[in-house]
Amino acid sequence: MKEMLAIKKAVNTLQDEEVKSYLRLVLAEIKRLKEQSERLEGTLQEPITGLVTGLVEIYNELMNLPEKRAFWDPSPDCTHVHIVPGDSYTGSMKQALRGLGWADSHKIVKLRENYAIGPLGRLDSPEGRKARNDWFLQNILGYFTATDECEEVYTELMDKLEQIPEQARVVIWTSGNACEQTGLRLAVHLLGNKPGGIVVCDACSICEELYNTPEASINYRHSGEIPSAKLQEVLLRIHDNNRLASNDIARLARQWRVISEQAHALRIWNDGAVVEVPADYYDNYLLEKLDRLKPPSGDDGFLKSARLVGEALGDCDQYIGDAYFEYRVRELIYSGILEIKGVPSAMRFYSVRREQGGGTESGMPEV
Structure with missing residues (x-):
């Protein structure tokens, strides 16, 4: 009974297209199994064992989906999707959404990488992602643990962005640093003109405006420094004034293309622009x-x-x-x-x- 409930939960996480995709895979494996069985007259030999292994792998992949999608479970009434930079800010955003009672209708897509460092050239291609991954493997201790992790991160990001429902408003969070500003431009490049619209929010600037006084002030360098209690107040101030027009989307996408063509592996935020600097800058x-x-x-x-x-x-x-x-x-x-x-x-x-x-x-x- 427990295993059947787990299977039901895994199947319920699938979208319509994914159900068809998994069904095609299962039927193809069963067809191959049937053909092999007929040729071998029922004798269980190595080819049959291999086909059974294929079906088991599909089963395992499907059963692991609920865990993989713990933070991403789009529903028909999803109203907002928040594209959030980094682990720390993602954790604060989850707490803030739960605190407001918005967790069911507001979903999160995390930008896992630090886009201030490492090459970004041809990131839309496997070759470009491999070059970025190789740079991290060669220079950054413990940043990536697998030789194809950059590929997996990009594939996962694309998968999440493609699942955004048409009616959902996309909110991209950014602040005054090269990591988040580069992530903003990459996200806009990948999203294009979403039917539900794209809003850009700078939680750091909003918090500084709300809470800083002449007696006590905090200047945030990145969004991950903001506690969830303050972030709730920021979320209550999301409005359409910051919605990107078509020319804004085109401008940010164009800026992404310029950034991705730069040769250096270090970027800073200077005078309202992402600027590349030499590796030994610091x-x-x-x-x-x-x-x-x-x-x-x-x-x-x-x-x-x-x-x-x-x-x-x-x-x-x-x-x-x-x-x-x-x-x-x-x-x-x-x-x-x-x-x-x-x-x-x-x-x-x-x-x-x-x-x-x-x-x-x-x-x-x-x-």
Whole structure:
């Protein structure tokens, strides 16, 4: 009985087209099984075993769908779909929607990647996604754990966007940083002109306007810093004034194409635009941070990499992410500017100091 209820739940998650797709797969496998059985006169041999395995795989894939769609379960009366950057902001958005009682009619699509870093060229193609994935595998510790994870992330995103009901209003959340502004332009590029319309909201700006006073103020660098209680107030202020017109959609899509043609793997938000900068843009900034920080006594001048990265992250006016700063620390080690003590398998496992014989500093200006 328990297994039949699980099967019923899995089938109920399917949309009409998916039901047809799974039925075609099952019937094709059964047809092949029937043909093999007739040829082998009922003898269970290896080909039959392979066909049975295929049916089991379809079963397993179908049974795993409810878990995969825990945060995405579109219903006929779905009114809004929120495209949300990052894990932290997604968690806050879920809590805020539940707190308002909107969880059934407001759904979430998460932009999982940090679009401020890594190549974005030809992201619409498998070759472009592989190039991005390879860059992360080669430079960012623990960012992707599978050689095809970037492909899976993009495929999942496309799947979610294609499932958006026609009547649903799409709300894309963004703020003043390269990660979210690039994500906005990518989302608009992928969505095009949705019948339900596209609204752009900046929760950081709204929260600063609502809650900042001369006595106490917070300047948010990314949406993930906003707690769910404040986000509820932001959600209550969604209105059509920020709905994108056709020319706005065309402009943002055009800007995405420009960004995706850039050669560098680092972007910042500057003067209302996503701007590419060289990979070593923050190297001098990291070195100056290291010079100002006081290493623990008795550690021969070495400072934990995690502390250096944490200080750099906390004082930077851009939202880049700790993974990129850690990557640049390792590059400074490889280039001989820094010395290392420990193993650079994670930030907490190694310390750094200036190369004692004297190295050549990055020529980038302080930012």
